[in-house]
Amino acid sequence: MTEITAHAPAPVAARRRFRWNGTLVTGLAMFAAVILVAIIAPFFYADQAAELTGESSLGSVPGHPLGTDTLGRDMLARTLVATRTTVLMALAATALAAAIGVGFGIAVWLAPRRLRNLGLRLIEFFISYPGLLLAIIVAAILGQGAINAVIAVAAASIAGFARLTANLASGIAARQYVSTARLLGVPAHRIALRHVLPNMAEPMLIITAQAFAGALVEISGLSFVGLGTQAPYFDYGTLLADSLSKIMTNPILLVGPALAIVIVSMSALFIGDGLAAAANPRSNAKQSQLTLREGETSALSPADDDALLVADGVTVTHIESGRELVSDVSFTIRRGEIVGIVGESGSGKSLTASVASRLLADGLSASVRRLTLGDTDLTGKVPPAELASRIGLVYQDPGTALNPALTLGSQLSDVLRTRMGMNRREARRALLAAFKDVLMPDPEGRLRQNPHELSGGMNQRAMIASAMSVKPELLIADEPTTALDVTVQREVLTLINRLNTERGTAVLFISHDLGVVRRLCDRVLVMQRGQIVEQIDDMDNLTVERAAHPYTRQLLAATPSVRLEEDKA
Amino acid sequence: MSDTLVNVTDLNVHFGTSHVLQDVSVSLGTGRTVGVVGESGSGKSTLAKALVGVVPASGGEIWVDGLDVRLATRRELAQYRRRIQMIPQDPFSSLSPRRTIAQTLAEAIEPGRGRVRPYQDRIAHWLERVGLDASMMHRYPHEFSGGQRQRIAIARGLIIDPSFVIADEITSALDVSVQAQVLELLADIRESLGLTMMFISHNLAVVQHVSDDVVVLYRGVVVEAGPVAQIFSSPQHWYTKALLEADPGSPGFTLDAPAA
Numbered sequence: 031m032t033e034i035t036a037h038a039p040a041p042v043a044a045r046r047r048f049r050w051n052g053t054l055v056t057g058l059a060m061f062a063a064v065i066l067v068a069i070i071a072p073f074f075y076a077d078q079a080a081e082l083t084g085e086s087s088l089g090s091v092p093g094h095p096l097g098t099d100t101l102g103r104d105m106l107a108r109t110l111v112a113t114r115t116t117v118l119m120a121l122a123a124t125a126l127a128a129a130i131g132v133g134f135g136i137a138v139w140l141a142p143r144r145l146r147n148l149g150l151r152l153i154e155f156f157i158s159y160p161g162l163l164l165a166i167i168v169a170a171i172l173g174q175g176a177i178n179a180v181i182a183v184a185a186a187s188i189a190g191f192a193r194l195t196a197n198l199a200s201g202i203a204a205r206q207y208v209s210t211a212r213l214l215g216v217p218a219h220r221i222a223l224r225h226v227l228p229n230m231a232e233p234m235l236i237i238t239a240q241a242f243a244g245a246l247v248e249i250s251g252l253s254f255v256g257l258g259t260q261a262p263y264f265d266y267g268t269l270l271a272d273s274l275s276k277i278m279t280n281p282i283l284l285v286g287p288a289l290a291i292v293i294v295s296m297s298a299l300f301i302g303d304g305l306a307a308a309a310n311p312r313s314n315a316k317q318s319q320l321t322l323r324e325g326e327t328s329a330l331s332p333a334d335d336d337a338l339l340v341a342d343g344v345t346v347t348h349i350e351s352g353r354e355l356v357s358d359v360s361f362t363i364r365r366g367e368i369v370g371i372v373g374e375s376g377s378g379k380s381l382t383a384s385v386a387s388r389l390l391a392d393g394l395s396a397s398v399r400r401l402t403l404g405d406t407d408l409t410g411k412v413p414p415a416e417l418a419s420r421i422g423l424v425y426q427d428p429g430t431a432l433n434p435a436l437t438l439g440s441q442l443s444d445v446l447r448t449r450m451g452m453n454r455r456e457a458r459r460a461l462l463a464a465f466k467d468v469l470m471p472d473p474e475g476r477l478r479q480n481p482h483e484l485s486g487g488m489n490q491r492a493m494i495a496s497a498m499s500v501k502p503e504l505l506i507a508d509e510p511t512t513a514l515d516v517t518v519q520r521e522v523l524t525l526i527n528r529l530n531t532e533r534g535t536a537v538l539f540i541s542h543d544l545g546v547v548r549r550l551c552d553r554v555l556v557m558q559r560g561q562i563v564e565q566i567d568d569m570d571n572l573t574v575e576r577a578a579h580p581y582t583r584q585l586l587a588a589t590p591s592v593r594l595e596e597d598k599a
Numbered sequence: 600m601s602d603t604l605v606n607v608t609d610l611n612v613h614f615g616t617s618h619v620l621q622d623v624s625v626s627l628g629t630g631r632t633v634g635v636v637g638e639s640g641s642g643k644s645t646l647a648k649a650l651v652g653v654v655p656a657s658g659g660e661i662w663v664d665g666l667d668v669r670l671a672t673r674r675e676l677a678q679y680r681r682r683i684q685m686i687p688q689d690p691f692s693s694l695s696p697r698r699t700i701a702q703t704l705a706e707a708i709e710p711g712r713g714r715v716r717p718y719q720d721r722i723a724h725w726l727e728r729v730g731l732d733a734s735m736m737h738r739y740p741h742e743f744s745g746g747q748r749q750r751i752a753i754a755r756g757l758i759i760d761p762s763f764v765i766a767d768e769i770t771s772a773l774d775v776s777v778q779a780q781v782l783e784l785l786a787d788i789r790e791s792l793g794l795t796m797m798f799i800s801h802n803l804a805v806v807q808h809v810s811d812d813v814v815v816l817y818r819g820v821v822v823e824a825g826p827v828a829q830i831f832s833s834p835q836h837w838y839t840k841a842l843l844e845a846d847p848g849s850p851g852f853t854l855d856a857p858a859a
Contacts, residue, residue: 206693207703210755213651213685215677216710224706224713228697374774375745486639515638515801516845520852527854542775545847549854588779590804591848592831 054304057239060297068117071110078107080262090282097282099272108269109286116265117294119180119258120246126184127245128238131191136222138192139199150196156189165248169257176265179258183248187241194237198230232309239302243295250291266291316349318390321397322409328399329360337362338536339386339504343399346381346560350393356381356560360399363504366534368527370547372585373557379540382557383506386538387421388412403504418449422497422535426509428489432481438489439477442496450500464499465492468525487518491525498529505529506538511546523550544589548572556582604629604664604763604795605650611658612645612819619645620819622659625797627812632789632796634810634827636803636842642819643799647765650797651685652676664762684756688768690748694740700726700751701736707755725754730784746777750784757788764796770805782808803846807831815839 086102088094096105138149156164169182202208203226211221252258253267254274261268266287273283328342339362346356356378363369371379385396388408401408403420425431433441439458446457458477465473468491481489490510497505507526511519527550530537541547547554548569556564556579564579566572574586605627612620620642627633637643648654650661652668661668666679687693694703699715704722706713715722715736723733729750740748749769756764766785770778786809788794800806806813806827813830815823815838822836834840844851 205695206687206689207695210685210687210693211695211706211710213653213680214707214710215680216706216713220711220713224698225695229695231697374776516803517638517841520845520847520854524854543847544775549847549852584776588776589848590775590778590782590802590808592804592807592843592846 049308051304051307053300054308057297057300057302057304060293061301064113064117064294064297067110068114071107072114075104075107075111078104079111087276087280089280096286097280099283100276105269105273105283105286108264109266109290112265112269112287113290113294115176115259115263116246116249116267116290119176119249119265120183120242120294123180123183123187123245123249124238124242126180127187127241128191128234130184131188132195132227132234134188135192135195136199136226138196139203139226140218140222153189153192153196157193159189161186161190161244162248162251165252166255166257169252174257174260176259176263179249179252182252182257183245186248187245190237190241191234194233195230198233199226202226202229232305236302236305236309239298239305243298243302246291246295246298250287316393316395318392319395320385320388320390320401320409321395322401323397323399326399329358330362334362337364338367338404339363339538340400340402341382341386341398342401344382344385344396344401345398346378346385346390346394346396348393349395354560355394356385356396359555359557359560359562361555361562361565363536363538365503365536366530367553368530368537368539368551370539370541370551370554371557372541372544372547372554374542374585376559377557378560379557380508381560383508383538383540386504387423387506388417389423415449415451418445419500420503422500422502422505424490424493424497424505424507424510427513428486428493429481429513431493432489434481437478437480438484438492442492442499445496446499460499461496464495467498467529468492468495470495485518486514487521490514490518490522494522494525494529498533498535501533502535504536504538506540508540509542510539512541512543519546526550544572544586545591556585602628605633605797606662607646607650607659609659610646610649610656610661612642612649612654613657618819620649620656623816623819623821624659625814625821625824627795627797629795630793631811632794632798632809633812633814634806635797635799635814635816636801636806637816638801640818641816643801643816644767645819646816647685647767647797647799650765651680651683681759682761683763683765684759684761685765685767686752686756686769689772690745690752691772693752694748696740699737699739700743703740703751704736704755704758707758721758725758726751728757728788729754730780744777745773746781749773749777749781753781753784753788757792757794762795764794765799766796767799768801771800771802778805785809803831803842804848815842 081103083098083102085098086100088098090097094104096109098104138146141149165182165186168185169179172178172182208221208225211225249258250265250267250270253265254271256271259265259268269287270284273287276283323343326343330340330342334340342360344356344359345354347354359382361369371382373379384390390396398409406412439461443457443461446452446460447454452460462473462477465476470476470491476484476492511522514522523546526537529535539547539551551569554566554572555562558581564577564582566577571577572586574583577583577586603626605625607623607625610620610623623646625633635643635646645654649656650663650668652671656669664682666675668679671679701715701722702713704725705715705718708718708721722736726733726736731747731750743751770781773781782805789796798806798809810827812825813827814821815836817838823830823834823839830839831843834843843849846852
């Protein structure tokens, strides 16, 4: 199941801020060094690399640390000088492949349906062909030579670029800004240049770095088998081929070109991985943590001491920016109570609940003065099985909380089997009973169905049934009806209300809809910018006239509600 | 100019074997707003798409602004789409993240070249009209909140002075207080420009707030249609009644009834 995500407070600006990471910095530093060598080495060492000395086939000796080849040329100098040729060839091949591949991918995307399908099949065909093999075949047809090798290697990596472009383009084309531009009458090629291409820059950069590493190895491979650079020119591949014949007599010769290939391709791979990590904000988020603040005075009255859930001084901080997202929020839920938390997105209501359920998202840290469920201290080590059996969770969108590939029966009984130690049959029986409890029509049939065969309301009913199947003391429902139609919403609310009345399950109900909260909850906490601005104990006071805090009044005034004729009179 | 701007008669739309819209008829006078309500899957958005000619109809007639949309040529359709505008639902995916607000609005004015400079004053005017600062035009979408983005989307829809606007669930992704502000803005613009609009929403209260007439769709069929006051005070069809009673603010709302 999904975790409670901290969507609201994740600052939009921070998401777009570039995240440097060690891999990327290392890669860039290595690549900069490689480029530097490629630029300056031929100026200083070209003569030395070509100079025929009498000292042929030397091992590692002073003056020639990597030895000399059969013609007495210094291997270190040759390796350094070869960097320019090799890197230039790899860059040219990558650029050529990227230009043609992206162009082809976009053309495929722009083409009418039949042509597009043909193009996609063509791309798939070439993808399935091993790149190096394709490069060798093309190079063999074109004949020997550096330029032919570049063309061959480029030809081999075009398909990768084309496939990525076509895939990304079809994803971006589904975005509303593209469909809006279409409706506005923007010509298709303009849409491609203006909206589609710029928005695929990030993944394209990543794959380019990887393609460069691949091209480097392939070009060296072609030169190695004699299809690439021809004498008197040389690159890593030719150096490797020359020294391979001496592997038994003078193995040190291999070290230079071999190491060079590894270093250059690794720098490119590091850059690729670093860019990928930078593009994915989750990859470098620190693990969430929950700590206890001791020695502070409680914000709650002693009368609340025996409540089911006692949350005292909940504070949530975004670790990286140090921003406080929830500030010192204290509340209790007594047995049998339905407590609502209302507020706008970003007010911290979901975060507060995620602390109570110990499901804080990575990158956040929380601290509390006290967090107890019954007699259990939730800040300590609580066995997951105990947590799972005492707190039930229901999320906003049953469509994304359920796995479409599994039947309801198999995925919803997971908790019962893994956490409650039931066997398959017992779990199924318990789930069936839970389905009956939520008045699911045809419960046996539903167990065998996949989520897409059921309506949103039925899926949410199944989620509630699953959450209630462990007979939890507390049910945390995070916007459980927001994704549902009004008539279905009413059914689901009725169900929560009934389970609360019949079983005495306490409910923490998170919602932005004050109309719903007013009808369902016993008490309401109003949150704004991470703080509780008002707590209302009597639902009759949840009106514009009687609410105390201006923010509550503002929310109430903004809540749309159907006006009937008699109200107007 | 005829008084009726939009006239849809017996519209039928099929997706494969499923009958998405059945004999739907809607007519809309110039300067009026019709609210279309219904649950997800009731065919609300399909109706909008059929109106702009994106979804082909399998039967019936669609006349908008003197054009028979179903029989229009490619060229006519392209011109027609410059006179009607659809404001999309999701303010987060409706603005290209790599284009400034000015570029986005300029694209609406001049789809081909999308130059900003010649239209700077017009863009500034419209940003101010929807309650934003003109100096914001060179910023990128990520610098704006959801409500601000939706204002920008509204500005993009109205900047070319369309004769008919379709707003598809434009407030459902917004927080209540932001929604209230956007609705207020829309009501204000509607009054000052005499806009003709189709307002699609699943929220009855919102529809009541902005519409003159209401069309209730249920499984692709219009079950009830008429002036807002009439439909909301004396609904005839059981489904309309059920919708009204399901609104948490309505007197008929109760959580004690046995679930269906």
